[in-house]
Amino acid sequence: MPTSPVFLDNKSAIAALFQQALATAFPALMASDFKIEVEKPKNPDHGHFAVNSALQLAKKLGKKPCEIADALVTALAPSDLLLGTPEIAGPGFINIRLSLSAETRVIKSVFENADNFGRTNQGNNQKVLVEFVSANPTGPLHVGHGRAAAIGDTLSRLLDWQGWDVSREFYYNDAGAQINNLALSVQARLREKAGVESAFPDGGYHGDYIREIADRYVEKFAHDKAGGELDAVRAFAVDYLRNEQDLDLKAFDVSFDRYYLESSLYSENLVDKTVAHLIANGKTYEQDGALWLKTTDYGDDKDRVMRKSDGSFTYFVPDVAYHVNKWQRGFARAIVELGADHHGSLARVRAGLQAMQIGIAAGYPDYVLHQMITVMRGGEEVKISKRAGDYVTLRDLIDEVGRDATRYFFIMRKSDSQLTFDIDLARSKSEENPVYYVQYAHARICSVLAQWQTQGGGDTSTLKAVDHSPLTSKYESDLMRALADFPETLKHAATELAPHIVAVYLADLAAKLHTYYNAERFLLDDEKLKLARLSLILATAQVLKNGLTVLGVSAPEKM
């Protein structure tokens, strides 16, 4: 597990400074443990940072906000962080400007930490399990799975960067009725090929891939052209599709530490044990020949059947058993990335876990839901239906749009907003994908540095220890503060389980770089200024690269 010194950002440093001033100015307040918050004003006229504590404390202290702000500023210890004296503005905000030396500090920190800049030890190496994709092996992965894969993988990377010990897991529902459907569908195609009269099963899968599987089956099992051996057909179809899915995921640069088979819950008796435990806890009752779980004791709106009158279990029982198993494997924290159409099951799985009474925390597991994707083709919405065989596969997307653009597209929006994927646009105008904007910023910097080297500049590592005092322009100040925001941004994204925050940040950082590039020149005659600027953009390239790495996107030197 890579570690790095935590970069004490300017924001925290300022918060500490004001916390001390608060203690000096209002000693009596210490008992109530008020915490100073430092924020970044949207309006540049309001300085680099702002403190609004005076407004929040007005009522508590029975004083006017302006008086409190004044007392705080007066009590501030001298610091080389600050440029001049903070201003008191509006109803009682304190606006702060950073000194040049405080702003340039981040460049050194970027070089010291390099590929680890932005990492923290917050997770303290605790185990966390991230479950995602978990597609049934009944068809190829489609765009929805792509979104799940991109989000789940990025969440995993984010948590890794926060110092968690992350395990990625894929849960295969290989024991249910859908697998049977798959087998029957393949069998129907086999019979068709063999000229045996038979009807296609109700609810069967109509996609072309079913015929493909049938063709492959006959190649391997020439003696069973009509698919009479259903078990063999089933096993073959599942193996075939699992392999296909693995290839899709590999092309997407997503890998898992473990594939957990639903069937193993049965073969290891975990479902029976879970049910027995719930019965023993008195959380169940018999009614109408079925066994019910009192999920209403834990906030569900009605009780749920666990064991049907025909003796089989409903789907959520193995889900509960699976999560008990996660807990018992030592994952005190678990995150499940799911399509929003599954949200109905969250309450009952959590209720089941609570009813176990084995110390599982009430919110276990965390869920991250992503909304469905509307796919447009030819100006019309494509209704995704695996059963009808109408959908767009993840592989198609990767082949035609590219891995980087596909990943970025799925990540850049908040996961619980619905998004529209226009296939034609993605195919014909893939260069408009915002990921290129970010990658271009990186490539641009590399290009400038390469030219500096051909002019005899030497190794870029010499740029890491130059004097940064010439960096006095507004563009440089904006860029340096953006770099300094990176660690906090990652932390925020990890806390919120919201990968899109990283994408939004990178777009902003790239914009600042492009603006700077167009406003100033780097390869100048003024040696000191040249080196300082090159050093700044070298640090920027490092941060762009680190951010793209967290998203699983490459940072090319040329495009």
Added chain:
RNA sequence: GCGCUCGUAGCUCAUUUGGAUAGAGUAUCGGCCUCCGAAGCCGAGGGUGGUGGGUUCGAAUCCCGCCGAGCGCACCA
């Protein structure tokens, strides 16, 4: 009918968890390459944040009602 998620510029979406004048991209219009990559930059127009209340110094953000959208509401998975 009940539940979950949501409603921000023509379109696609942000808004750092309650802060000051709500921002990007795209589309439209107008500028910028004899000069480090124009996959870029600069500027203009475009908004009663679905709507009506409430909470407070302060609300797109929190609470309630209504309107609208998506999804889920089987002894299916």
